[in-house]
Amino acid sequence: MNGGPRQVGAGYKSQYLRFAYPALAITAAVIVFPWAFTVYMSLHDWKIGQQREFVGLANFARLAGDERFLESIGHTLYFTVLAVLLPLIIGTAAALVFNERFPLRGLFRAIFILPMMATPVAVALVWTMMFHPQLGVLNYLLSQLGLPPQLWVYSPQTVIPSLVLVEVWHWTPLVMLIVLGGLASAPTEPYDSAKIDGASPWQVFRHITLPLIMPFLLVAAVIRTIDALKAFDTIFVISQGGPGTASETINLFLYLQAFSFYNIGYASAVTIVFFVLIVILAMVLLWLRQKAKWS
Amino acid sequence: MKKSEIGRRTFMKAAALGAIASPMLNIKTTYSQSGAFNWKRFAGQSIEVSLTLSPRGDLLRRHEREFTELTGIKVGSEIVPEQQHRQQAVIQFNSGNPQFDVITISWHVQKRLFGKSKWLVDMKPLLADSSLTAPDYDFPDFTAGGLRWAVQGDGRMDTLPLNIDPWMIYWNKELFAAKGLAFPKTFEEIVMAAEKLTDKSAGQYGWVSRGLKNANVPVWTSFMLGHDMDPVNPKTIQLQTTTPEAIAAGEYYKKLNKDFAPPGTVGFNWNESQTSFSQGKIGMWLDGIGFAPPLEDPTKSRVVGKVGYGIMPAGPKARHSATFGDGIGVPVASKKKEAAYLYSQWATSKLMCARLLQSGGGSPCRGSAYSDKDVIAGLKLPREWLTCLQESTAIGRPGLPEISPVTEFRDVFGVGLTNTIGGADVKTELAKATEAFTPVLQKSET
Numbered sequence: 001m002n003g004g005p006r007q008v009g010a011g012y013k014s015q016y017l018r019f020a021y022p023a024l025a026i027t028a029a030v031i032v033f034p035w036a037f038t039v040y041m042s043l044h045d046w047k048i049g050q051q052r053e054f055v056g057l058a059n060f061a062r063l064a065g066d067e068r069f070l071e072s073i074g075h076t077l078y079f080t081v082l083a084v085l086l087p088l089i090i091g092t093a094a095a096l097v098f099n100e101r102f103p104l105r106g107l108f109r110a111i112f113i114l115p116m117m118a119t120p121v122a123v124a125l126v127w128t129m130m131f132h133p134q135l136g137v138l139n140y141l142l143s144q145l146g147l148p149p150q151l152w153v154y155s156p157q158t159v160i161p162s163l164v165l166v167e168v169w170h171w172t173p174l175v176m177l178i179v180l181g182g183l184a185s186a187p188t189e190p191y192d193s194a195k196i197d198g199a200s201p202w203q204v205f206r207h208i209t210l211p212l213i214m215p216f217l218l219v220a221a222v223i224r225t226i227d228a229l230k231a232f233d234t235i236f237v238i239s240q241g242g243p244g245t246a247s248e249t250i251n252l253f254l255y256l257q258a259f260s261f262y263n264i265g266y267a268s269a270v271t272i273v274f275f276v277l278i279v280i281l282a283m284v285l286l287w288l289r290q291k292a293k294w295s
Numbered sequence: 296m297k298k299s300e301i302g303r304r305t306f307m308k309a310a311a312l313g314a315i316a317s318p319m320l321n322i323k324t325t326y327s328q329s330g331a332f333n334w335k336r337f338a339g340q341s342i343e344v345s346l347t348l349s350p351r352g353d354l355l356r357r358h359e360r361e362f363t364e365l366t367g368i369k370v371g372s373e374i375v376p377e378q379q380h381r382q383q384a385v386i387q388f389n390s391g392n393p394q395f396d397v398i399t400i401s402w403h404v405q406k407r408l409f410g411k412s413k414w415l416v417d418m419k420p421l422l423a424d425s426s427l428t429a430p431d432y433d434f435p436d437f438t439a440g441g442l443r444w445a446v447q448g449d450g451r452m453d454t455l456p457l458n459i460d461p462w463m464i465y466w467n468k469e470l471f472a473a474k475g476l477a478f479p480k481t482f483e484e485i486v487m488a489a490e491k492l493t494d495k496s497a498g499q500y501g502w503v504s505r506g507l508k509n510a511n512v513p514v515w516t517s518f519m520l521g522h523d524m525d526p527v528n529p530k531t532i533q534l535q536t537t538t539p540e541a542i543a544a545g546e547y548y549k550k551l552n553k554d555f556a557p558p559g560t561v562g563f564n565w566n567e568s569q570t571s572f573s574q575g576k577i578g579m580w581l582d583g584i585g586f587a588p589p590l591e592d593p594t595k596s597r598v599v600g601k602v603g604y605g606i607m608p609a610g611p612k613a614r615h616s617a618t619f620g621d622g623i624g625v626p627v628a629s630k631k632k633e634a635a636y637l638y639s640q641w642a643t644s645k646l647m648c649a650r651l652l653q654s655g656g657g658s659p660c661r662g663s664a665y666s667d668k669d670v671i672a673g674l675k676l677p678r679e680w681l682t683c684l685q686e687s688t689a690i691g692r693p694g695l696p697e698i699s700p701v702t703e704f705r706d707v708f709g710v711g712l713t714n715t716i717g718g719a720d721v722k723t724e725l726a727k728a729t730e731a732f733t734p735v736l737q738k739s740e741t
Binding site for chain 2 (some may be wrong): 043047048049050117132133134135142149151152154155156159239240241243244245256260261262
């Protein structure tokens with residue numbers, strides 16, 4: 001028996017490569033195949049129960065002229081921008097507050113992060129009741145403040161901001177936790193120097209805190225962007241994309257095409273376009289994050 | 296089990312047979328008349344039943360143990376919310392291997408698709424087979440309205456009638472009395488009453504109905520039927536959605552929902568409408584007849600004892616109640632068709648129909664349920680409701696077209712109707728929706 005070190009070479013590698021085959025097979029089955037099949041289906045006109053027909057890029061051409069789909073892109077972007085920016089701003093402010101020492105800080109922090117733990121569908125059902133224009137608690141609260149009642153999700157004008165309100169309530173704690181982590185890991189020396197130099201609180205925040213937490217903010221932005229883009233449950237339960245199509249995002253449009261109208265070919269084309277949009281947005285955010293890294 | 300649910304006559308039959316009083320009493324008694332009929336022929340088999348989340352589904356599940364004791368067939372049932380149930384069914388049938396042996400379907404949405412695809416077994420040969428159909432099943436007892444829904448265009452009957460849901464108007468008697476108004480007899484009178492009942496400063500509105508897209512289409516078609524017009528010509532399968540009658544119906548829809556309904560009706564489905572009506576500030580609510588139990592429940596409603604149950608008033612050309620309904624069928628792919636058929640037979644038996652009516656959870660398709668005094672005596676809802684149900688059924692007409700892409704039809708026209716509540720022109724919206732839906736219909740029906 002050879003007691004020396006083992007030979008490392010092509011034979012050795014191929015021997016151990018076999019252990020990767022199960023993982024490769026699973027990846028192929030659950031990721032590669034569905035994707036390849038989606039691409040294949042997007043080139044066909046197929047409604048469940050009818051004959052499948054190859055149509056080339058016709059589904060994509062139809063999408064380009066589909067007013068409802070184009071509207072849904074606008075709704076998605078509107079929703080996403082608000083559902084990312086507002087939690088980032090409020091979450092950062094909350095993190096700055098919770099980074100300070102004050103009595104019962106731990107308790108308040110725990111209470112603040114509670115919404116994040118709730119199930120989205122349950123949250124949506126509760127908010128649906130709260131939004132009711134005649135019987136909802138939100139209009140009751142407004143009336144206590146002497147403000148007129150609002151239509152919330154029951155108006156095409158206010159439905160998306162109202163849905164964003166749910167998202168903000170639900171996911172601001174996540175941003176707060178991420179930023180709080182950033183604040184905890186930030187060095188203290190720049191703050192000491194700023195104090196000696198007589199910098200105002202705003203100057204400290206603008207020129208020291210913000211650059212230090214920027215990488216963390218961008219991580220939060222990436223996570224929130226992906227979450228907001230794929231938001232479905234909340235919108236489906238609360239407004240079903242309505243009134244009319246006022247809150248119909250790409251996800252809702254896709255759901256309708258695939259699971260209500262059974263237009264599988266067309267829905268596959270929507271999936272591909274949506275995927276491309278997400279990749280572009282994610283790449284932009286990752287590029288920004290790379291730029292914001294601490295040097 | 297309460298005596299009122301069993302019925303005096305049935306109880307006496309059971310006593311005569313010396314049966315022991317137990318929860319099984321009623322069902323055994325009902326089928327004891329079958330004499331030699333062997334309910335246990337398929338004992339030992341297990342079947343899977345796919346039910347829609349509804350009072351009908353709940354009722355069947357609640358009593359399924361009785362079926363097992365009667366037949367020896369084990370039942371595994373799954374109750375799925377309506378929309379998901381429909382999607383699941385289509386996907387499973389397309390896979391060629393549905394995981395259930397019995398399924399309930401919504402005729403008004405799924406009938407044509409199921410009929411074209413021939414996914415369900417034709418019940419006619421099974422009904423004619425005396426070894427499979429109990430002699431006391433009494434098929435002629437089914438109402439013509441129910442059978443009309445159950446039979447496909449090609450003559451196959453792929454479901455047994457389970458439930459009919461006519462639309463009617465719930466009206467608040469107290470509010471009507473305060474204004475000295477009587478329940479309207481015509482569409483014009485609906486508008487006039489709604490106007491007089493509306494007092495926005497007091498938060499009181501004359502009308503409420505569905506404004507949410509898709510859900511709102513039956514409200515519009517209810518008015519269209521009063522113009523003696525279907526949205527799709529049943530013979531030619533051509534859209535009739537830009538006809539003067541369709542536009543006039545759309546104008547009624549717009550006027551009532553825009554001017555006399557509470558703010559936000561544009562996003563109302565039946566549940567928001569029900570909540571609003573049950574608070575006592577709404578004059579009329581047009582919807583399906585199955586919402587009476589919560590309105591008469593003091594823990595959920597402020598209008599208990601004040602609700603009037605009005606038959607859909609006459610339109611300019613006709614008087615119809617838009618009807619919808621459910622059937623129960625057996626997949627062709629099932630390997631236990633006979634056992635599944637026995638379940639379908641039990642689910643649509645006189646006893647189960649009587650229970651359905653008494654619970655207020657639906658409107659069975661058997662005449663006996665409405666004529667049996669004992670069944671009526673056990674009814675938990677006002678007699679006025681029953682009268683409304685019977686008379687609405689008598690003037691029933693399908694509230695949605697019998698086409699495969701019904702959901703797409705509802706969505707496309709629903710969006711247009713919702714837009715009209717926001718002030719959009721009815722004619723323009725209907726023309727736009729018609730243009731969008733025409734190719735879909737042409738493709739599906741060729």
